[in-house]
């Protein structure tokens with residue numbers, strides 16, 4: 001059982017025009033086994049929240065706390081956060097030329113576990129997970145994200161999540177750029193991992209479409225750098241019908 | 252004439268230059284065996300303005316070098332003949348006629364040139380090894396000859412200290428396939444100026460690989476020209492420059508025959524405030540070189556602030572009847588996004604840096620085609636990166 005607590009989180013970014021405050025006091029708690037949908041309009045700061053938790057150097061935390069099982073996440077380096085059990089599936093996964101997917105996965109697994117995985121079981125795990133996500137075996141020998149389509153990049157993110165087994169995963173618009181088939185395959189992947197490992201999920205999305213496949217326990221409306229309203233799955237249905245206008249007027 | 256100068260540098264530490272059409276054709280350089288025919292170069296000379304001229308002083312000085320300034324040891328598999336050639340004794344001097352003072356000094360200073368010959372129709376699987384070990388100031392001239400349809404690989408390794416002026420003259424006959432790997436793994440205080448000049452026979456395949464890792468100042472001029480149609484020349488290079496190192500590579504492909512192919516690919520990484528690298532890539536497609544296909548590329552990865560990479564492709568085309576002529580030159584900063592991505596998967600910083608730098612060099616290393624060199628290089632790059640933290644500390648001091 002793990003808990004990620006985000007308390008009064010403020011974050012800013014340096015721009016040529018000066019410091020820009022993006023997160024303005026985020027409060028959110030995610031427990032193992034829970035799925036929280038974070039929904040909000042473009043530019044509201046959803047990715048900034050995800051990056052801030054993962055420790056991207058571009059974002060300065062100016063106030064607030066992030067705790068994983070009581071440990072101060074903000075004091076950890078990026079890789080220490082991953083070792084503590086956090087995982088970020090990125091909205092725009094990065095290409096790493098010259099580094100094969102299989103080498104990348106094995107290196108990450110070894111770093112997280114502190115020892116190399118047993119070769120035979122590892123090869124099998126990778127194979128099974130790739131099959132589940134309908135990824136051609138040839139992807140293992142391709143360079144990380146290089147020349148991957150948008151949908152392939154997202155599957156690759158979920159592949160990593162399945163193999164690296166985090167405690168809490170933040171999925172930043174994993175649904176964007178996916179056609180219906182891919183959306184179903186990726187959603188099944190998330191549900192499978194959640195079921196097998198009791199993963200806690202922060203599901204950042206723009207649309208309610210993915211919520212037909214991944215059922216959220218909680219829905220948070222994210223506007224202008226903070227959570228504007230929260231509720232159960234019914235809130236998503238309201239958003240579907242009404243859009244974000246009501247919140248934007250308030251903001 | 253189009254020239255791009257430093258003021259148009261693309262990135263903070265990057266000095267990429269657009270294609271430069273040199274004043275006076277690259278093919279019309281003065282050549283001579285007479286050292287005195289070449290003036291002592293100054294910092295304004297086009298040929299030396301990117302060079303570590305002060306460090307090169309000992310290789311520009313024609314005072315006689317001590318006889319034991321360097322040792323040259325050859326290990327050749329059966330079937331290869333090893334001998335020597337006096338000044339003026341062919342094929343010595345038929346391909347490499349000095350174009351600059353350093354090459355003239357290396358030639359004049361080497362009374363006996365090492366001559367390694369792979370006879371016609373001989374395939375040697377094991378590499379031929381030539382080890383140059385420097386002790387003081389030294390000169391050398393090496394002639395590598397591949398007969399008709401001969402196939403061989405030569406690994407030329409430079410180690411030790413001192414100041415070395417070294418010529419390598421390569422003659423490949425029709426249909427020969429020759430690979431020459433020149434490894435510069437000198438001590439920190441060593442200076443090396445090398446001229447490697449090859450003539451590629453009809454339908455012959457020549458591959459030259461420069462690997463420059465160790466040494467205070469290394470300046471390699473690597474040239475290929477053709478004897479007839481159908482020749483192929485590939486010039487590859489890999490360098491890693493730390494603080495206090497100046498690694499310079501000047502490639503020249505002289506397309507002087509029709510239907511020949513060339514490919515130049517050099518990649519370098521730089522770490523440390525005073526790390527320097529220079530790549531000058533000249534390609535000349537002469538009027539008679541119809542059907543030429545050529546491509547040249549230089550990429551630099553700047554790992555820390557302050558390091559500086561100069562990259563200058565020069566393309567001179569005298570005929571419109573060509574298959575293709577392209578170039579690419581780019582100098583980029585180390586990518587923080589790649590580091591973040593890898594680290595967010597739990598990979599620690601030093602390991603992530605190794606992955607990214609290995610990845611940067613990977614495609615080039617795979618083109619070398621000499622397995623033991625490929626494997627050794629991945630290890631060497633990892634070792635270079637082991638000092639990465641030291642480079643930063645040194646810069647602080």
Ligand SMILES: Nc1ncnc2c1ncn2[C@@H]1O[C@H](COP(=O)(O)OP(=O)(O)OP(=O)(O)O)[C@@H](O)[C@H]1O
Pocket residue numbers: 013014015020022040041042043044045046047048049058091173206
């Ligand atoms: N590095 C940066 N420099 C300048 N502005 C930034 C930077 N990063 C984020 N921003 C700004 O902060 C705001 C929030 O961006 P963020 O990417 O977090 O939004 P988002 O909610 O994820 O949007 P989307 O739905 O489009 O993905 C935007 O106005 C964005 O332009």
Ligand SMILES: [Mg+2]
Pocket residue numbers: 046047048091172173
């Ligand atoms: Mg976003």
